Amino acid sequence: MEALAESLSKTSLPTIMVIAGVFFLFLSIGGQLGAQIATDSIQRKLSGILGIVLLVGGISFYFVGKSSHQKSVEPVSDEPATRKFYLLRPNSVKPGRTIEGSSEINIQDATLTIQSDGESVAGKISIEGGDLTRTEVISSLHGHTTALKKKILADSIETTIHIGKNTETEYKNGVLQGHTILIENQNGIWVKSLVGAKATKAQQMELQESYADEHEFYPATAIEVGSDWTLAGPQLAHVSGLGNLLSVSGSAHLVFERLVKCGDGDCALISVRRLEIKGEKLVNGEIMQLKLGGHGVIHRSLSEFIDTKFLFNGHMLLEGIRIGDDNGRVKVKVLGPCRLSGSERLISD
Incomplete structure (x- = not known):
């Protein structure tokens, strides 16, 4: 049990949510194994809804987290802003001006x-x-x-x-x-x-x-x-x-x-x-x-x-x-x- 807890602590939240979502979907779909595992407190319909929510939530968290991480590691340019210089008088004055x-x-x-x-x-x-x-x-x-x-x-x-x-x-x-x-x-x-x-x-x-x-x-x-x-x-x-x-x-x-x-x-x-x-x-x-x-x-x-x-x-x-x-x-x-x-x-x- 301690090994399982340690393993879960090292697993990301999106991964846990996806696994749980699949598990509850499996319960809702039924089958002989699903019927034996389902209890009165966890009905198949409720299991199906909960499974979909957890699955979608886990996938969403995964991509949002990935996008956020990608943005956070974008390189920041160390190049200074372009400086502009202006002449206030002509380089050369010609006769006739x-x-x-x-x-x-x-x-x-x-x-x-x-x-x-x-x-x-x-x-x-x-x-x-x-x-x-x-x-x-x-x-x-x-x-x-x-x-x-x-x-x-x-x-x-x-x-x-x-x-x-x-x-x-x-x-x-x-x-x-x-x-x-x-x-x-x-x-x-x-x-x-x-x-x-x-x-x-x-x-x-x-x-x-x-x-x-x-x-x-x-x-x-x-x-x-x-x-x-x-x-x-x-x-x-x-x-x-x-x-x-x-x-x-x-x-x-x-x-x-x-x-x-x-x-x-x-x-x-x-x-x-x-x-x-x-x-x-x-x-x-x-x-x-x-x-x-x-x-x-x-x-x-x-x-x-x-x-x-x-x-x-x-x-x-x-x-x-x-x-x-x-x-x-x-x-x-x-x-x-x-x-x-x-x-x-x-x-x-």
Whole structure:
């Protein structure tokens, strides 16, 4: 009896159920042996039903168990998921590549402080401005731009000042509007000059603004989503949408967040984090000290390698000395939120 118990303990449940099922079927079918073994408590009909249930159950358990075992031993691939890399700038820039770009600046109800002759006046100031340019590469070396022409199609700024009950609005066009600028890389230094005309004093000051090749803003090699990099120097002026500055320092941290759809193609969604800028900017012909901090986002086309749109939000501080109508020196300070936006469109490649 102990040997039988030990034998059953080593036998799988499905096998026992199948054997029992056959046994009870045998009892139900009858025959002389079946009749002798059947008792009053185990009728043939009940034996038949019980036998079928045990037989079917045993077979089912067998195949289910086998299937489960097969699934559990399926090999698991140790190969990593395929990593995808993307270029954010072309490997080579060719002459003739032409890009139309626009940018806007919006400052609403910033705090304005004016100091003159020991007196101080406070008010509010709103600034709205924008430009439209068309830039064409005219020469390149080893795939890098060496010279380009930039046409200033439009450049204007509108300033509204509220002091007490008085409101004054001033509208001005940029001194380079309608002109074309030649930008050349001479021994590693970008030099700008006016095409077809002699620059006035105001235009010469604008031409002194620093320049950075926008293709250098992005990594030279293909990168994957999640990659990050840092910008510094003149590159900061472009990434913030401020245009060129006379001088600039600071840094900006950029991150390739994810892919998004833009038109019929894909764009890299790039976040601009921890942007901090200090520099000098021309405002209505006057040099102002600039401080800017904030964050933004860029949509970079992966097929045309242009910034289809960008948006920056932050706080700006402008300080400087302006010469009044009576040639008096006036200290001006502007502090408030600002919004910078823009877009690019590929005209020719």
